[in-house]
Structure formats: structure tokens, C-alpha cells
Amino acid sequence: MADTWANSPATEASKDSSERAGGTDLHLDLSGGGSLRGRLMNALREAIRCGRLAPDTRLPPYRTLAQDLGIARNTVADAYAELVEEGWLSARQGSGTRVARRAEPLRTERAPRPQRPVRRRVLHDLMPSSPDAAAFPRAAWLSSARRALAAAPSDAFGVGDPRGRPELRETLAEYLARARGVRTEPDRIVICSGFAHALKLLGRVLEGPVAVESYGLGFHWELLDDAGLGTVPLTVDAHGALVDELMGTGIRATMLTPAHQFPTGGPLHPERRAAVIDWARSCSGLLVEDDYDGEFRYDRQPVGAVQGLDPDRVVYIGSVSKSLSPALRLGWIVTPGWLVDDVLAAKGPREMWSSVTDQLTLADFIACGAYDRHLRHMRQKYRRRRDLLARTIAQRAPHVKVRGIAAGLHAVLDLPHDSEDAALRAAHMQGLAVDGLRLYRHPGSTMPRRDGLVIGYGTPPDHAFTAAVDALCLALPDLPNDDG
Structure with a gap:
């Protein structure tokens, strides 16, 4: 019966059609005792029984599966034929061998899901x-993606450099100097997947505790706490953080939002910008500058980055989360030269966070003027x-x-x-x-x-x-x- 099924015209037609389609990759465990055919049948039954192979899933042609498993073609053909006879599989002309629709997986009992409290619908x-997610510049981004991929060197598709693609770092160095007053070189920029990722990396190289503004994002403080650094709040008023509170504390790192304090608003006062740099120089300290809302200023020219006052005492962090979309997961850390190696060591030996193709696209998007x-x-x-x-x-x-x-x-x-x-x-x-x-x-x-x-x-x-x-x-x- 098995030989008849394996060589029937309908089956041969199904086999040819299925082999042309390429079949489906399967993970089957053939360990245990008994014949190869018996072990293969048991593995297929178990895959169907537990739901890994859903009803109507198309199986690989038996020639393909035999090659994958390193067994004889007839062994697979015989196993398929017997499972068809048992009702686990079905074989029809033109559709190949499939899991039978009646071969439902066993259903495990699940605990009832807790009822969520009724909440009024968000309007x-x-x-x-x-x-505004609807305002993402899809057409311009797609044009940049096409140009970037067409021009990308072959090494762009290999193992990624943890610094980030040189095309993006070079473009960012020029853009940040022009638009935000940042003073840096491409080799002092490390690409990351956003502000939170940048803060996680810095959490491994900073010395705690870290002074932060009394109003801010709680998950940023939690990231620093999780790194074992701890946070100390600074008073915030209409002119930003009272940086004089840093003096004499022994703290050697602070994180501020100088362009637009979040969430209370207002830039850091010019006298306080100078004072925080004086503090950093006096104690060999470090300012982590979150350039929050640096791009969106409405009533006068944008306030430049504090980093421009002393690139050796400021770590500048930016991203495209609000300027383009948080879904892109692209940001950058502009570090003092003496801190680059420590940040790279914290990140790891290869790029595992930011898509190289998105990096190349952003580089083109900025360079062609679309970002501006x-x-x-x-x-x-x-x-x-x-x-x-x-x-x-x-x-x-x-x-x-x-x-x-x-x-x-x-x-x-x-x-x-x-x-x-x-x-x-x-x-x-x-x-x-x-x-x-x-x-x-x-x-x-x-x-x-x-x-x-x-x-x-x-x-x-x-x-x-x-x-x-x-x-x-x-x-x-x-x-x-x-x-x-």
C-alpha cells in the first residue's frame, strides 16, 4: 500500500508541484530506538499533536526532507504514506502533502485570564x-533608503562596527555642529538605539551617584538605579536646575535637559550653563546632556548645546525619537575623547542594536536636506x-x-x-x-x-x-x- 501511494500519478504530480515550491523547513527529533521510519513517524505525530504543525501545513517533498535528515528517500515516502492512511496527513494532486485538517493538536487547559477593570475608551x-506618527516622511525616507542601499559598500552588510556606520557618524558630526553647536569628530560619536540605550551604556562607565533634575522621566532614574549608581535630585525653577547645589557634594556626574527642561519647560539659564561647566572642570566631573526638544523651538533661535562650551566635560545624547519616529530606534552619543573606549567596551564588540540599513538611510536623509x-x-x-x-x-x-x-x-x-x-x-x-x-x-x-x-x-x-x-x-x- 505504501509503494502504491508513493508512486501513484496523483502523488507524483503533488510531489513535482511541492518540490518546485520548495517545501517547508521542519525541525524533527529522530532520537530514540526503533526503525528510522518509525522514529520519523513518531516525530511527525508529536509535531502535529502539540501544535507545531498546524492543520493544512504543507510538508516538504519527501526527497527534500530525506536530504535534510540524511536518510533514504523511500523511508520518508513510506512514513508519509502510512501517516496518510492513519489520517494524520493528506495527499492531493496539486497541493502536495499536508497536515490533515482533522488532526487537531491537543489543547491544554489554561487558567482563566483575569478580568481587566473596565476603562473608558481613549478618544x-x-x-x-x-x-505625530502620521507625519512621518515616508516618501522622502524611501528615496533615501533606495539611494543609500544602492551606494552602500559590501562591508555594510557584514558584522556591524559598534561605533556605527562611518557614513552616519560623519554626517552627524557636520549636522550637529551646524544645527546644535556641538563640537566633535566622527570618531567620538557612538551610534545607539535611543536615549535609554545610551543611558544604559553610560550607567556602566559613570561614577555614582548621579545628580538629576527634580522633575524628569522616572524610567531614566530607574536605569541609573539599576546600574547601581543612584540619583540625587536638584531643585528646578523657571531657569532650569539649580546647579550650585552640586558644589561640595562630591558628586561627579549630573544629567540635565538644558535646551528645554522636561517636563516643566524653559532652557537652562546662561549663567547656570557656565556654572555647570565650571563645576565639571573643578572636580573632573561629567555633564550628561539630554538634548530634549532641541530641534523644536518656536519663539526664538534654538538654544545651542552646552557641549559646545567644553567637549571634554560633556556627553551629548540625541535621537530621532521625536523629530522622526521612536520606531526607528536611532540615537547617538557624542563623547569626550577619553571616554570613547569605555563606552564602546560597554556596548560590545559588534553592532547588535541599530539597523545598519536605517543608519545608512538616515545619513542620506540628513545629507540631502530632507531632515531639515x-x-x-x-x-x-x-x-x-x-x-x-x-x-x-x-x-x-x-x-x-x-x-x-x-x-x-x-x-x-x-x-x-x-x-x-x-x-x-x-x-x-x-x-x-x-x-x-x-x-x-x-x-x-x-x-x-x-x-x-x-x-x-x-x-x-x-x-x-x-x-x-x-x-x-x-x-x-x-x-x-x-x-x-
Whole structure:
């Protein structure tokens, strides 16, 4: 019966069609006792029984599978034929050998999934730090990808250099000097997969504790804590961090957002920029500069990077997460010359994080001017949204102050004392995804607690932004009644 099945015209037609198609790669364990045919049949039954081979999966031609397993072709043909007879497989003209549809895998009992609490559907996403995903320059990026791949040398498709592709590092050195006032050379730039990756690498080379701003992103502090460094909060006011608090502490590393303090807003005051460099020089310390929102300044010329004041005492970190898309996972660390080898040692001997093809594409995207054009376009778009947000709140809730809007993709709405929780509940009832200011306060900070909302205006599509602002105004607290 097996010989008849293996050589029937229908089977031969199926075999030819299946072999032309190339078949499916299988992992089969033929260990154990007994004949090869019996072990192969057991392995196929187990693969079907446990669900690794789903119903209607097409199996490799028996000639191909025999070559892969190093066994005789007739052994595979006989095993297939017998499994067809048993009902595990089916063989039809023109469709090859497949797992029978009735050969359902065994189903294991699963514990019931916990019920999630019912939450109101999010209608408008006003979370901070997210760009307008719909505005990604797909056509321009695709053009750059084509040019970059056509011009890429063959070594670009080998094992990646942990520094990153030289094309991107050279382009970044020129761009950062022109646009951000950064002073560096390509061999002092290390490509990474974003700010968090950069901070993980620095966590292996810095000496703790690290001074940070009292308001910021909690997961950045957690990364430093996980590295065993610990964080010490610095007071933040309208002019940025009070860097004088560093003096005499013995701390030798600090992390700041000088271009636009996140989330409270405002650049680091010029006197404080000079003071933090004086501190770093006096104690052989290091400033980690998070160039947060450096590209998106609306009311005057962008504030240059502090790194330009002393490239030997500043580690400058940037990325395309907000300027293009967080999905690209591309960033860069501009290091002092004496720190490059330590950062590379922390990263490892080869590139395992950032796609080389994306690096090449970004290099072309910047070099051809598409990046500058995209940033100019997005500045106009985000400025219009910022202006609409500020104007509407000034008209409908004038007692709520809008702060931190000279740059970036978010604003802080100052709220009356003890009203943040109520405002968050009201926002959620309106279908808004928003954050409270308290979420960004360092747990060790001694600053007086502020109530507020952190409103991102980058994510909502243009057609929905007005409705999002209207819903936000409905969630804001009324003017406090001073009459008691």
C-alpha cells in the first residue's frame, strides 16, 4: 500500500508541484530506538499533536526532507504514506502533502485570564513626548533608503562596527555642529538605539551617584538605579536646575535637559550653563546632556548645546525619537575623547542594536536636506497646535496657566492646589489620555509639590486636535472660590 501511494500519478504530480515550491523547513527529533521510519513517524505525530504543525501545513517533498535528515528517500515516502492512511496527513494532486485538517493538536487547559477593570475608551491621546506618527516622511525616507542601499559598500552588510556606520557618524558630526553647536569628530560619536540605550551604556562607565533634575522621566532614574549608581535630585525653577547645589557634594556626574527642561519647560539659564561647566572642570566631573526638544523651538533661535562650551566635560545624547519616529530606534552619543573606549567596551564588540540599513538611510536623509525640510515643516505644524492650545485655555480657563511652551511637544498646565487628582479623573471621563505633573517628580525631591497636567500636543491628528482641546477644557477645574 505504501509503494502504491508513493508512486501513484496523483502523488507524483503533488510531489513535482511541492518540490518546485520548495517545501517547508521542519525541525524533527529522530532520537530514540526503533526503525528510522518509525522514529520519523513518531516525530511527525508529536509535531502535529502539540501544535507545531498546524492543520493544512504543507510538508516538504519527501526527497527534500530525506536530504535534510540524511536518510533514504523511500523511508520518508513510506512514513508519509502510512501517516496518510492513519489520517494524520493528506495527499492531493496539486497541493502536495499536508497536515490533515482533522488532526487537531491537543489543547491544554489554561487558567482563566483575569478580568481587566473596565476603562473608558481613549478618544484623544494627549500624552507627552510623542510625535505625530502620521507625519512621518515616508516618501522622502524611501528615496533615501533606495539611494543609500544602492551606494552602500559590501562591508555594510557584514558584522556591524559598534561605533556605527562611518557614513552616519560623519554626517552627524557636520549636522550637529551646524544645527546644535556641538563640537566633535566622527570618531567620538557612538551610534545607539535611543536615549535609554545610551543611558544604559553610560550607567556602566559613570561614577555614582548621579545628580538629576527634580522633575524628569522616572524610567531614566530607574536605569541609573539599576546600574547601581543612584540619583540625587536638584531643585528646578523657571531657569532650569539649580546647579550650585552640586558644589561640595562630591558628586561627579549630573544629567540635565538644558535646551528645554522636561517636563516643566524653559532652557537652562546662561549663567547656570557656565556654572555647570565650571563645576565639571573643578572636580573632573561629567555633564550628561539630554538634548530634549532641541530641534523644536518656536519663539526664538534654538538654544545651542552646552557641549559646545567644553567637549571634554560633556556627553551629548540625541535621537530621532521625536523629530522622526521612536520606531526607528536611532540615537547617538557624542563623547569626550577619553571616554570613547569605555563606552564602546560597554556596548560590545559588534553592532547588535541599530539597523545598519536605517543608519545608512538616515545619513542620506540628513545629507540631502530632507531632515531639515521635515523639521521646518513639523515646527510649523506643532507651533500651530501649541498656539491653539494656549489660546483656547486662555479664553475658556484663564485661571489655568500654560507654561513651558517655548519649545517641545508638550505644555504644563498649572492647577490649583490639591486639584490634580480630580482633574485627571475628569480628563479620563472625557476620554483623554493625559499625565499629571506629580508623576514626573523625583521621589527624593524636597521641592514643594506642584499640581498640574502635562499635555502633549504632538500625537493627535490635525482633524481631531480641536476636539481634543475642547475635551481638555471641560476637564479643567473651575476657578477656586475664595469666599469659602
